[in-house]
Amino acid sequence: MCICEHLLFSRRHTERAYYFNAEGRVPMKMIDFSTSFLLVVVSILLLSDVSAADSTQWKLPDGALARLGKGGIYDVGYFRDGSWFAVASSIGIWIYDAHTGEEIALLNEQKDSIFCIAFAPDGTVFASGGDAGRIFLWDAHTGQHKRALTGHTNGVTSLAFSPDGKTLASVSYDTTVRLWDVQSGELLKTLTGHTGYIHCVTFSPDGNILASGGGAMDEKLLLWDAHTGELLRTVTESIGMINSLAYSADGKMLASGSDDETVRVWDTHTAELLHTLRGHTWFVASVAFSNDGQTLVSGSEDGSIFVWNPQTGELVNALMDHPERVHSVAYSPDGQTLVSVGRSEICLWDVRTGELLKMLTGYRGFPGNVAYASDGDRLASAASEGIQMWDLNTMQHLQTFIPDKASHKENLVYSVAFAPNGVTVASGGRGGIHLWDARSGLHLRSWWGAGHPRGHPRAHVKYSPDGGTLAIARRNNTIFLADVRTGEIKQSLVVGAVANKVSTEITAIAYSPDGHLIAGGSNDNRVYLWNVETGRLARILVGHTDRILSVTFSPDGATIVSGSWRNGTIRLWDPYTGQLLRTLPSDTSRIYALAYSPDGKILASTYSHGTVGLWNPHTGELLRTLSGHTSSVNGIAYSPDGKVLVSSSYDGTVLLWDLTALAFNQ
Structure with missing residues (x-):
């Protein structure tokens, strides 16, 4: 795979071009426009096997093969001449051509x-x-x-x-x-x-x-x-939390956007409140005046963008096609274009007509866990906007499975799992438990849909090894076993209350490789093991001092591993005797996920400070630490052949690590 690439970018309306190198494609020097054609030809000849816009390869951390997703978006702003705009994201600053929508650089x-x-x-x-x-x-x-x-x-x-x-x-x-x-x-x-x-x-x-x-x-x-x-x-005076402020160009008005769903316009000389603008149905995240002061735009977490006359308080236009929550809005310097950003999309609008000119995608909401298909060619990642499906041969996003297309609030998916045969994929999140056709995206079945009292954003799902049963944990004291074919709840595995009378919540689940045992990590610091055939509680593993967010079995089923949240403790147990086999050295960071390599030789753990630890589970030695995420790593999965490790992070990206090229401590 070629990681170096070159891009020649000619800025519109100028006779200048910028030469970018591949490792971030930052402008290195200005060149005469007369040489641009030659450089384009040379670039094409040298790099015919690499897309010039393949941002999956930009500024990767050591050991990574690719990055899926560009992070999550927080803010946006135009360069002074309006040719480019910058997007503040969870992994750095993305620079775009404002006219073509092409990515120019990543500054991280x-x-x-x-x-x-x-x-x-x-x-x-x-x-x-x-x-x-x-x-x-x-x-x-x-x-x-x-x-x-x-x-x-x-x-x-x-x-x-x-x-x-x-x-x-x-x-x-x-x-x-x-x-x-x-x-x-x-x-x-x-x-x-x-x-x-x-x-x-x-x-x-x-x-x-x-x-x-x-x-x-x-x-x-x-x-x-x-x-x-x-x-x-x-x-x-009753203004709520203020998310955004903007002055008009003449300085006579100050606008504020608040959590109380309103925009307020103030007279800056008298401090008099001129208007309270209503119409949004959720937080107002961003406000901006046009350069001429004739219009005021507001963007809301409800996905709406309103254009107002700030003098009269009249609503001039409503742009309702933004696909998700709006985090930030900005006018182009010439006032003709408006850019709005949500968590995972960038929209460019014609200010005069309200027409959506372009929608730029590739950003992702906060991912939960990840799952490989058994063929190793597809990856599913849980995210705030649904399930993201990826083609790992092309590193391209295939489609998004959305639990509730009518709601921005019910699409957060925390857990995702592929059936062993790769035919179906299951998801658990705020909008309930869902079963999908993994190829077509056809929605097959739901359990406890949106609004159900058992709904919880951190729901967990796991297939049994034979694929016939789906284990469901909804952050209460029960694991439900559902028949994948019929949807029937076949069995309920229940835990009692803990000593302090707070109801126990199952916070992680795992099947043993033979399907005879199912483990549930809990908020009472214990791991519960059930016999699946009888439904009886087999044993309780006690020793952690904080809640357990991850459990997994070794491929041979001889070991179960549990990870504690606050104190970073990893414990290895014999699932049949309950004996504590080993405790891995404590990390001060929280542990979110654990996974064994298919051959059982490496145990991967993920942490809240953005790293992945690779351990020898037999000796307890830390072999390698993978660094590259900017926020907590929530999910981890090995490819079926064990050559690639995938990590998903709250920074909105999924990183693929080449384990065959990494050096390990021996």
């Missing part, structure tokens, strides 16, 4: 989930804020990282440049507003006044006022003197 040097981006008024610099509390400044012409600004102690949620571009304002979950010197990176001021999370910040057009909006445990709009840091005004 920050190694964080990127929550927010902002562009300097002169277009030379842009800033990104991440979940680790760091801020990076980037050269907007070259894509090179200039410097890191450190000081926040929690995730940076919003950024804004002053109109003269000399100062950068940042707000954070750490409850502070900070002002930075863009040229030197020096921290100028730390403003305190919020009592909880801060979601947004913006400068007035004249640069004199800084507005910040509070989220949970705060719910205040604060206005500051941008030069002295003095708190000028506090607005608290």
Whole structure:
């Protein structure tokens, strides 16, 4: 597989071209347009076996074969000339051609989930804020990282440049507003006044006022003197959590979007509330004024985008075709195009007509676990928008199985499992338990659909080794065994209450390879083992000191492994005697998933700090740690031949690791 690739990109309306290298395709140098045709020809000849837009190969961590999905989206913003726009994602910053929708680059040097981006008024610099509390400044012409600004102690949620571009304002979950010197990176001021999370910040057009909006445990709009840091005004009157703020270009109006489903427009001179705009049915996540101040756009978690006349409060247009929750909206510099982003889609709209011009996909919501088909050619990943099906020969997304197409709220899938013969696939999540034809996507059956009292987003499903039974755990004290062919619940395996009278919840399930035993990890720190034939509880494994989120059997059935959540403990047990065989060294991170290689020689464990541990289960030695995700790794699966390991992460990506090429500690 060729990982290096070259791309020549000619920017519209200019006689310039940028040459990109493959390992991130960051602009390396400017070249004369007269050479562009030659470079295109050379690139095609050299790289005819690799797609120029194959972003599955960009900036992979060591040992990875491919990346499925581009992460989840948080924010979006245009470059000053409108030719490109940037998308802040959970794995870095994606740069797009605003006219063609083609990916240009991935900037992931920050190694964080990127929550927010902002562009300097002169277009030379842009800033990104991440979940680790760091801020990076980037050269907007070259894509090179200039410097890191450190000081926040929690995730940076919003950024804004002053109109003269000399100062950068940042707000954070750490409850502070900070002002930075863009040229030197020096921290100028730390403003305190919020009592909880801060979601947004913006400068007035004249640069004199800084507005910040509070989220949970705060719910205040604060206005500051941008030069002295003095708190000028506090607005608290029933505004709810503020998610977004925007000034009109003339500075006369300030708009806010809140969790109470409203947009508010304020007179900045009198602080009078001019309008409360209603119509959204869920949180308003983003607001933005057009450059001429004639329209105000708002995007909501209900998937709607409204265009308003801010002078009158009249609704001008409603864009209702966004496929999911809207996280951020931005006008193009010329005001003709609107870009909106959800968790996994980017939409470009014609502002005048409301027409959807383009929809860019490839992003994924937060994945749960993953499952290989028995042929090794297909992969299913659980995600917030349903089941994602992948062709592993082409690394292409095939389709999405959606539990409830009418609802954004009921499609979260936490657990997914392929039948041993690969014919059907089962899912468990907020919208219930579902059975699908794995090839066509035809929905075959449901148990406890959306809205059922037994519904829970962290439901678990497992097929029996013969494929005839589906084990279902709905985060209560029961494992249900359902007949796959008829849908009948054949058996219920029940646990009693724990000593503190809190009902036990089954949080993980696994079948023994021979199908005679089924294990259930629980929130009472125990592993329960049932005899499937009799339905009787065979034994209880006691020793963990926190809830258990993963259990698995070794391929020979001689060992059962359990992973504890908070303290990172992995324990290996004899399932027939209950004897503790080994405890693997504790990690301070939470354990989410465990999987044996098909030959039983390697045990993989996943952690909340974004890594995968590979262990020798017979000696307890840590063989290798795989790093590359930016958030917790929720799922793990081996290919049937054991050559590839797949990890799925809360960062919205699935990584495929080449185990044959990795060096292991011996």
